[in-house]
Amino acid sequence: MSLHRPETLDDALSLMGGGAAVALGGGTDLYPALRDGVPPSEMVDLTRVAGLRGITRDGSGWRIGAATSWTQVARAELPPLFDGLGAAAREVGSVQIQNAGTVAGNLCNASPAADGVPALLALDASVELATGTGTRVLPLAQFITGPRATELAPGEIVTAVLIPDVAGSGAFLKLGARRYLVISIAMVSAVVAVEAGRIASARIAVGACSPVARRLEGLESLLAGCGAGAAEPVILGYDYPELSPIDDVRARAGYRREAVATLVARAVALAVEKEASHVA
Numbered sequence: 532m533s534l535h536r537p538e539t540l541d542d543a544l545s546l547m548g549g550g551a552a553v554a555l556g557g558g559t560d561l562y563p564a565l566r567d568g569v570p571p572s573e574m575v576d577l578t579r580v581a582g583l584r585g586i587t588r589d590g591s592g593w594r595i596g597a598a599t600s601w602t603q604v605a606r607a608e609l610p611p612l613f614d615g616l617g618a619a620a621r622e623v624g625s626v627q628i629q630n631a632g633t634v635a636g637n638l639c640n641a642s643p644a645a646d647g648v649p650a651l652l653a654l655d656a657s658v659e660l661a662t663g664t665g666t667r668v669l670p671l672a673q674f675i676t677g678p679r680a681t682e683l684a685p686g687e688i689v690t691a692v693l694i695p696d697v698a699g700s701g702a703f704l705k706l707g708a709r710r711y712l713v714i715s716i717a718m719v720s721a722v723v724a725v726e727a728g729r730i731a732s733a734r735i736a737v738g739a740c741s742p743v744a745r746r747l748e749g750l751e752s753l754l755a756g757c758g759a760g761a762a763e764p765v766i767l768g769y770d771y772p773e774l775s776p777i778d779d780v781r782a783r784a785g786y787r788r789e790a791v792a793t794l795v796a797r798a799v800a801l802a803v804e805k806e807a808s809h810v811a
Contacts, residue, residue, distance in 0.1 A: 536576045540583070543688060544663045546575045550685030556598055556636035559628050578633070583690060593694040597635035597659075601647070602626070604634065611809050612654070615701030615720040615802075619650035622705050625712055635689040641675045644739040648675065649720040650703050651692060652736035652746055659691040660684075668693065675743050699724035699732065700805035702798045706790050708781060715739040716782040719794040723802035730757050730803070735795060740776040740787050747773055747795070759803045766796045 535552070537543040546552055552573035555561060577583055583598040586607050593613075595604070605620035607613075623629050623637065623646045637647040638658065648671070656671045660683065671692070674682050683689065703720045707713030718738045724731040733754040738744035750769045754762055769792070776787035 532570050533573045534576060535573065536579050538579050538581060540580055540661065540690065543575055543577055543580050544661060547686045547688055548663050554688055556633035557600065557631035559624065559632040560636060560640040577688065588696065592696040595634055595692040595694070597689045597691055598633050601629040601632050605629065611700035611805050612697065612722060613701060614805060615653055615703035615722060616650040618703035619646045619720065622646045634692055638675065639681055639683060639689060641679050641681050643678050643742055643744070644715045646705065646715065646718065648744040649718055649736035649738040652744055653701065653720040653722045653734045654694045655734060657693045658689055659693055660687050661690045662687050672746060677742050700802045700809055702801035702805065704794045704798045706794060714781065717787050717790045717794060719791065719798045721795070721798040721802045723799055723806060725759050725803055725806040728759055730754050730759055730762060733799065735799070737774060737791055740774045740791055745773045747771065749773065762799050763796045766799060767792050
């Protein structure tokens with residue numbers, strides 16, 4: 532196996548161009564997967580590529596470099612909009628995993644229980660993809676197509692996650708069999724904007740309760756215009772048609788469905804509380 536460590540995006544794309552090489556970020560998902568399979572003939576380490584790390588802001592929104600670690604996300608000074616993403620970053624495995632694991636790696640691994648995905652969905656994130664012939668942008672909701680499956684084409688590299696700069700405060704909650712270092716039974720992220728005591732907008736995403744994390748667009752519509760203190764009955768009365776939880780070793784489907792409603796109510800309340808303190 533050959534390991535390449537390019538320092539420019541052009542070099543990385545050239546190395547990936549044949550389609551046989553595998554992109555390497557932190558390796559926290561890739562290396563364990565190699566125990567049960569044949570290693571790739573070539574790997575391209577993207578962590579040294581200039582411009583693929585860090586979080587920046589421009590006129591249209593925010594850009595998170597693909598090789599940005601979860602520790603960098605957790606420690607970044609960001610507005611309340613990103614509070615849910617910061618909380619999710621602190622739940623991605625151990626501190627050692629957070630130090631090595633990358634934002635793009637979490638997306639490309641496409642686990643139904645990936646902690647970063649619901650938080651980024653609630654931020655209405657898009658994924659920037661590059662090849663030697665150009666760049667394209669896909670909504671995150673379209674990029675992940677199923678368990679361990681994405682729209683990433685052979686030779687293509689995720690270069691950044693793009694997030695629109697909008698009003699709101701975020702929250703993230705995770706339920707597991709224990710407090711730390713656990714795969715989720717269910718997790719919820721919410722971004723809520725409040726105006727004049729009412730919910731102006733809500734974006735809510737749930738992970739580990741369907742083949743891919745899902746936005747709750749029906750509930751988001753019901754909450755728009757709702758009094759900030761009157762959201763809980765709406766949330767608890769919603770039937771969550773977007774989700775399709777399953778029975779597995781961590782929990783039964785019925786328990787997941789009940790837990791989600793409680794998590795959503797708590798996450799929305801937390802985001803509303805953050806909005807109130809931010810305005811004050």
